[in-house]
Amino acid sequence: MTDAAGVVASARRRLAGAPRARLGELVTPRLFAAARGPRVVPRGEAWHLGVLLIADDALLATGEIVRAHDPGRRGFTAQASRERAELALAALRGGFAEGETVHVGWHVVDLDAVARGEASGPVTLVGAVPSVRWSRGAGRMPLAEYLDERIALLLRPPQGA
Template identity: 40%
Template structure:
């Protein structure tokens, strides 16, 4: 079944904004710990030879809700990558991927985050209006089917039959507010 292409009554943009605001308020009231959200700024050339090191520009604070990040201002983001800020350390002869991860962690530290802070980066802002959500592709965690905004568990998954955004935010926020006993 193809994704819906028309606007549906009852699925208002105001409802989506309210849903995100209410979820953010519940997480805030429960004093659930947030994580940082930042934009990764790659190294830049300066004076033709010298390079300015990579850094991160703070964008705000978020709660990680699986494939989604909910910001304290109630904006919604598709989760990208995450790191813990830390010193780069000496360059070793490790794999390129390990060296890259160390560079990213050091960029977070240079961005002003204290050591050990979880920093989400490469996240994509998501619209909170049904028209824009309907236009999103299959690589987005949000989609529209059966008159409802729904959440894909992974990029490319079918949106038909996926959990609604309302159910998803409720279930994920409840796990943070009331974690299972083994997780505490």
């Protein structure tokens, strides 16, 4: 049996020097600052590996990924499109550079809970093996294999990617 914390620690060592993604948190202003609107404030960096983010001190489940920009005034055919545009503008307001990719809405995966046999985000034990569900409709894949595959893609992306 390999514990999830050990698998993640090993992944961190292999990722040293690899590019990281920025993390942000949506902050809604208090009463008098409401005129400025919500903003996404920086909350660190992590390696983006599919449905997981590996930070220096935590394993995170991904949330939304947006590119900071000002969408300008335009009509939207769907509420979801409007909300994504507002989130992109909030990232720009929060200090992210125009065009910068930001992870928002991520949450911490509790590796202690996984060790106890509980699910936390997309990670759980299957038998005695820490495993990850990499999409809603997919089965579970051993965490070590999943991270091996994702790290290889991050360090050596396919040509043209």
